[in-house]
Amino acid sequence: MDPIQTEIVVVGAGPGGYAAAFYAADMGKRVLLVERDERLGGVCLNRGCIPSKALLHATHVIDEAALSEARGVAFGKPKVKLEKLRQWKGAVIEKLAKGLDGLCSRRGVRRLHGRGHFEDSHTLRVETAEGQQFVSYDKAIIAVGSKPAMPAAFDLGNRRIMTSTEALELEDIPGRLLVVGGGYIGMELGMVYARLGSDIVLVEALNNLLSGVDADLVRPVAKAAEKLFKEIRLKTKVLSMATSGRKIKVAMEVNGARREETYDRVLVSVGRTPSYEDLGLENTGVRIGANGFIECNDQQQTDDPAIYAIGDANGGALLAHRATKEARVAVEVIAGESSTIADVVIPAVVFTEPEVAWCGLTEQEAKAGDVPVEIVKLPWGASGRALTLDRTEGLTKLIVEPETERILGVGITGAGAGELIGEGVLAIEMGATARDLAESVHPHPTLSETLMECAELFYGTATHAPPRKRPRGNGREAAGQDTRTHA
Amino acid sequence: MDVTLPKLAEGADSGTVVNILVVEGDPVQVDQTLLELENEKAVAPIPSTGNGRVARVHVDVGQVVSVGQVLVTIDEDRAARAPAAPAPSPAAEPAAPTTPAAPPEVPQEAQVHISGSGAPPAASPTVRKIARELGIDLTRVKGSQRGGRIVMADVRGYIQGLQQLALKPAAPAAEPVVDVFQTLDLTKWGPAKRERMSPLRRTIAQRMTESWTTVPHVTQFDDADITGLMELRKRYAKAYEKAGARLTVTSFAIKAAVSALDKYPAFKTSVDYQALEIVTRDYVHIGVAVDTEAGLIAPVIRDADKKDLLSLSVELDELAERTRQRKLSADEMQGATFTISNLGSIGGSYFTPIVNSPQVAVLGMGRGVQRPMVRDKKVALRMVLPLALSYDHRVIDGADGARFLREIVRCLEDYPEAEIKWPVS
Numbered sequence: 001m002d003p004i005q006t007e008i009v010v011v012g013a014g015p016g017g018y019a020a021a022f023y024a025a026d027m028g029k030r031v032l033l034v035e036r037d038e039r040l041g042g043v044c045l046n047r048g049c050i051p052s053k054a055l056l057h058a059t060h061v062i063d064e065a066a067l068s069e070a071r072g073v074a075f076g077k078p079k080v081k082l083e084k085l086r087q088w089k090g091a092v093i094e095k096l097a098k099g100l101d102g103l104c105s106r107r108g109v110r111r112l113h114g115r116g117h118f119e120d121s122h123t124l125r126v127e128t129a130e131g132q133q134f135v136s137y138d139k140a141i142i143a144v145g146s147k148p149a150m151p152a153a154f155d156l157g158n159r160r161i162m163t164s165t166e167a168l169e170l171e172d173i174p175g176r177l178l179v180v181g182g183g184y185i186g187m188e189l190g191m192v193y194a195r196l197g198s199d200i201v202l203v204e205a206l207n208n209l210l211s212g213v214d215a216d217l218v219r220p221v222a223k224a225a226e227k228l229f230k231e232i233r234l235k236t237k238v239l240s241m242a243t244s245g246r247k248i249k250v251a252m253e254v255n256g257a258r259r260e261e262t263y264d265r266v267l268v269s270v271g272r273t274p275s276y277e278d279l280g281l282e283n284t285g286v287r288i289g290a291n292g293f294i295e296c297n298d299q300q301q302t303d304d305p306a307i308y309a310i311g312d313a314n315g316g317a318l319l320a321h322r323a324t325k326e327a328r329v330a331v332e333v334i335a336g337e338s339s340t341i342a343d344v345v346i347p348a349v350v351f352t353e354p355e356v357a358w359c360g361l362t363e364q365e366a367k368a369g370d371v372p373v374e375i376v377k378l379p380w381g382a383s384g385r386a387l388t389l390d391r392t393e394g395l396t397k398l399i400v401e402p403e404t405e406r407i408l409g410v411g412i413t414g415a416g417a418g419e420l421i422g423e424g425v426l427a428i429e430m431g432a433t434a435r436d437l438a439e440s441v442h443p444h445p446t447l448s449e450t451l452m453e454c455a456e457l458f459y460g461t462a463t464h465a466p467p468r469k470r471p472r473g474n475g476r477e478a479a480g481q482d483t484r485t486h487a
Numbered sequence: 488m489d490v491t492l493p494k495l496a497e498g499a500d501s502g503t504v505v506n507i508l509v510v511e512g513d514p515v516q517v518d519q520t521l522l523e524l525e526n527e528k529a530v531a532p533i534p535s536t537g538n539g540r541v542a543r544v545h546v547d548v549g550q551v552v553s554v555g556q557v558l559v560t561i562d563e564d565r566a567a568r569a570p571a572a573p574a575p576s577p578a579a580e581p582a583a584p585t586t587p588a589a590p591p592e593v594p595q596e597a598q599v600h601i602s603g604s605g606a607p608p609a610a611s612p613t614v615r616k617i618a619r620e621l622g623i624d625l626t627r628v629k630g631s632q633r634g635g636r637i638v639m640a641d642v643r644g645y646i647q648g649l650q651q652l653a654l655k656p657a658a659p660a661a662e663p664v665v666d667v668f669q670t671l672d673l674t675k676w677g678p679a680k681r682e683r684m685s686p687l688r689r690t691i692a693q694r695m696t697e698s699w700t701t702v703p704h705v706t707q708f709d710d711a712d713i714t715g716l717m718e719l720r721k722r723y724a725k726a727y728e729k730a731g732a733r734l735t736v737t738s739f740a741i742k743a744a745v746s747a748l749d750k751y752p753a754f755k756t757s758v759d760y761q762a763l764e765i766v767t768r769d770y771v772h773i774g775v776a777v778d779t780e781a782g783l784i785a786p787v788i789r790d791a792d793k794k795d796l797l798s799l800s801v802e803l804d805e806l807a808e809r810t811r812q813r814k815l816s817a818d819e820m821q822g823a824t825f826t827i828s829n830l831g832s833i834g835g836s837y838f839t840p841i842v843n844s845p846q847v848a849v850l851g852m853g854r855g856v857q858r859p860m861v862r863d864k865k866v867a868l869r870m871v872l873p874l875a876l877s878y879d880h881r882v883i884d885g886a887d888g889a890r891f892l893r894e895i896v897r898c899l900e901d902y903p904e905a906e907i908k909w910p911v912s
Contacts (some may be wrong), residue, residue, distance in 0.1 A: 056610075175640065297674075299674075305676070305677075333675075336619050337620075338619040339619070340619065343607040361604070361606070366604075369605075371603075371604045371605065372604060373604060401602055401634075402603070403634070404602055404609065404634035405634050406602070406606065406634040406635075408606055429611065429612050430611045430636075431608075431609025431611065431630075431634065431637070432634075433633045433636070434636075
C-alpha cells in the first residue's frame with residue numbers, strides 16, 4: 001500500500017484528538033484521524049466523564065428520594081435493575097459516539113482504525129485490521145490521553161480489582177467495596193456504588209480528601225461522604241492484595257497499625273499515566289519530562305518541530321476540556337496563527353454531591369506563592385434557592401486582587417457547582433472586578449446569586465448576609481479578618 | 488533621603504539603568520557608586536549623596552530614567568549627613584553627548600504595568616488575541632477600565648502612540664524609525680531569548696541604516712607590500728616602547744591616510760544634500776574603530792596631520808584603552824574626517840566597511856600575510872596587507888577612489904625611515 005499523504009495526522013480520537021481533527025478540517029487542512037478503539041471519543045466518552053456522570057445522575061436520585069420523605073413526598077425503597085442501568089448508560093455513549101461519527105464524516109476527516117507507531121518524525125505506521133498502513137504527514141498531533149494507574153503490587157489479573165474502567169462497567173454491586181485513593185475518581189465512583197448499596201471503605205494515603213483543592217471547599221463533600229460511606233480512612237497505605245476465593249484480601253497500614261480485611265471488590269483510583277507506550281516516540285525528537293509526561297511548550301510544540309502534543313499525554317490537569325482547548329491552540333499554531341495556552345483559565349469540577357468546582361487562582365496557591373489576595377466567602381445558608389432545594393451545605397468564594405479588585409479565582413461547592421463555575425471562568429478571562437460581578441443582576445431565586453452576593457460582600461454589604469465586620473478599605477487587613485461572620 | 492538622577496551633562500536628560508550595585512539594606516557612603524547609567528555612548532556611575540542604608544531601590548535594570556527621577560532612597564545616619572546633592576565628581580564625569588539621546592517619546596514604552604499578584608494583564612480573550620497577533624505586550628498598555636482592565640480602545644490608543652512615534656521625522660539622534668508593527672516571533676522555531684537593545688546598539692543600528700540607505704557605496708580593494716615597513720617597525724619597536732608607545736600598523740596607516748587626504752581633498756568633504764552643497768574640512772581628524780564588549784566605538788584622534796608617529800601611537804593606545812573602559816567623552820567620539828577600521832588583529836582579509844556618514848570614506852585593513860610575489864624579476868616571500876576603501880560615490884568618482892587607495896599603498900610601501908626615527912632619536 002502506498003503511504004497516505006496528509007497535512008495533519010492526529011493520533012488518538014478523544015476530546016483532544018477529535019477536536020483537533022475537526023478544527024483542522026474546518027480550517028481547510030487535509031486531516032487523518034488515527035484511533036485504536038472502534039469508537040471515537042476516547043476515555044472521556046467511553047470510559048470516563050460520560051459514563052461516570054450518567055451513573056452519578058442515575059444514582060443521585062436514590063439519595064434525593066430518601067431525603068424527599070422528610071419533605072413530605074415519599075417514594076418507598078428503590079429497585080435497582082442493573083442490566084437496565086447499564087443499557088441506559090451504554091445508550092448515552094452510543095448516541096454521542098454516533099454523533100461524533102457523523103460530525104467526522106461530514107467534515108471529510110479521514111479515519112484510520114488501528115494502533116499508531118512513529119517510524120520517524122514524518123512517518124506514522126498504523127497497524128490496522130487489514131495490515132500495516134504508512135502515513136506521511138507534515139505535522140502530527142499526539143492526543144493519546146492517559147489510562148488509570150495500576151501499581152504492580154495490586155495487578156493480580158483479578159477482575160475484582162478494578163480501575164475506573166472496570167468499575168464503570170458495573171458488573172455487579174459488591175457487598176463490600178474498598179476504594180483506594182480519595183481523589184475525584186475514588187470519591188465519584190465511591191458515591192455511585194454506595195448509593196447502589198455497597199458498603200464503601202475509602203482509604204487515602206494523604207491526610208485529606210481531594211488533595212489540592214481548598215480545604216473549605218472540600219469540607220461539605222467530606223461530610224457527605226462520611227454519611228454515605230461506611231468508613232473513610234486517611235493516612236492509610238494499602239500494602240498488598242491477594243485473591244482469596246471470590247474475595248480480595250487486603251493488607252493495609254492505618255495510622256501506622258497493620259490491618260487485614262476481605263472485600264468483594266477493590267477500586268484502585270490512585271492516579272493516571274500517559275498512554276504513549278508503543279507509540280515509537282523514541283524514533284522522533286519528542287522528549288519525555290521527568291514526570292513521565294510529554295514535554296511541550298505553550299504552543300503545544302514538542303521538541304520535534306513536526307510533532308505537537310495535547311491533552312493528558314502532556315500531564316498537568318488531566319481534563320477533557322483542557323485537551324479540547326489545547327487542540328485549538330495546536331491547530332492554530334500549525335495554521336500560522338499566534339495562539340497560546342498560557343494564561344488560559346481551565347476550570348475543574350468534581351461531580352460528587354455536592355459538586356466542587358474551581359477556576360483560576362486557588363487559596364492554596366495564593367498562600368503557597370505568597371500572593372497578596374483578599375478572600376470572600378458566602379455560605380449558602382443565606383441563599384433562598386439553596387433552602388428551597390434543601391441543599392444549604394454549599395459555599396461560594398472569590399479570590400480577589402486587593403489593589404485592582406480583579407477576580408483572580410473562584411471556588412464553589414454545592415449543588416450544580418459545575419454549572420455555576422462557567423461564570424467564574426468568564427469573569428477571570430474578561431479581567432472582571434468584584435464590582436463588575438456585584439453590579440451584574442442575577443435572577444432570583446437561583447444559586448447564581450451567590451456569586452453576585454459574594455462579590456457584594458467584598459465591599460462589605462450583601463443583601464442576604466450580615467455586613468462584614470470591617471468594611472473594605474483597610475486593604476489586606478480585612479482579608480484575614482473573618483469572612484464568615486455572615487454565616 | 489532620595490538620590491535623584493542629576494543632570495549629567497548639557498543635553499543629557501535621560502539614560503538607561505544598566506547595572507544596580509546595591510540592594511535594599513546595604514550600607515552606603517557618600518560618593519559610593521549606587522548604579523550605572525548608560526547614555527548613548529557612555530556609562531556613568533551614579534554616586535550616593537549620603538551615608539546610611541539603602542531603604543529602597545526604585546528602578547530596575549533596563550529602565551529609562553530622566554533627570555530628577557528618584558533612583559534610590561537612603562535611610563541616613565544622622566551623624567553623617569552629606570552636603571546637599573553634589574553633581575557627580577569630575578573623575579566620574581560621564582560623557583556629555585552633544586547629540587543627546589532622545590528622551591523616550593512614548594513614556595509607556597518604558598512603563599510596565601504588573602499587578603501585585605503577578606496575574607497577567609486584565610483583558611478579555613479577544614483583546615489578548617489581537618495583542619498577540621499584533622505583537623503587542625499588554626503589560627505595556629495602560630488599562631482604562633475598572634481594575635486596570637484593558638479594552639480595545641486602550642490598545643488602539645497605544646498603537647496610535649507608537650505610530651506617531653514611528654512617523655516622527657528622524658531628528659539627528661532620535662530613536663531609529665522602527666517598523667513597530669512587525670512581529671518577530673522566533674520562539675515558533677525553538678527557544679529564544681529577548682533583551683532590550685542597549686542605547687549604544689540602537690545608535691549603531693541607526694547610523695549604519697542611515698549610511699547604508701543614503702550613501703551609494705563603492706569598495707575598492709588593494710594590497711600593500713609592507714615587508715619593508717615591518718622591518719622598520721622591528722628596528723624601532725624597542726625605542727618606541729621606551730618612549731611609552733606600541734608601534735602598530737594602525738599608526739602607520741593613520742600617517743598614510745593623512746598623506747592621501749592631503750593629496751585628495753575630496754575625501755575630506757561631506758554632502759549637504761538639503762543645501763546641495765559640498766563642505767570640505769580644513770582639518771584632519773582620524774576616527775579609529777575600536778571593538779568593545781558593548782559594541783563598536785570609533786574614538787577620534789584630533790589633528791592627526793600635526794602629530795608625529797610617536798604622539799600618534801601614544802594617543803592611539805590611550806584612546807583605545809579608555810574606549811574599552813567606556814570612559815570617553817562624547818567629544819572624543821565625534822567630528823572625524825576619515826575613519827580607519829583595522830581588523831588585522833582578529834584576522835581575515837578584505838571586507839566592505841560602511842562609510843561613517845557624514846564622512847565620505849573609510850579604510851578597512853585585514854591581516855597581513857606572507858605571500859610569494861615577484862620582486863625584481865624574482866619570486867620572493869613578502870608581507871602583504873589587504874586593504875579596502877569604501878567611499879561615497881556621490882562625491883567621489885571611481886578613479887579618485889583608486890588613486891586615493893594607491894596613495895595609501897605607496898605611503899605604506901615607501902615609508903621614510905627618517906619619519907620613524909626622529910621622534911625617538
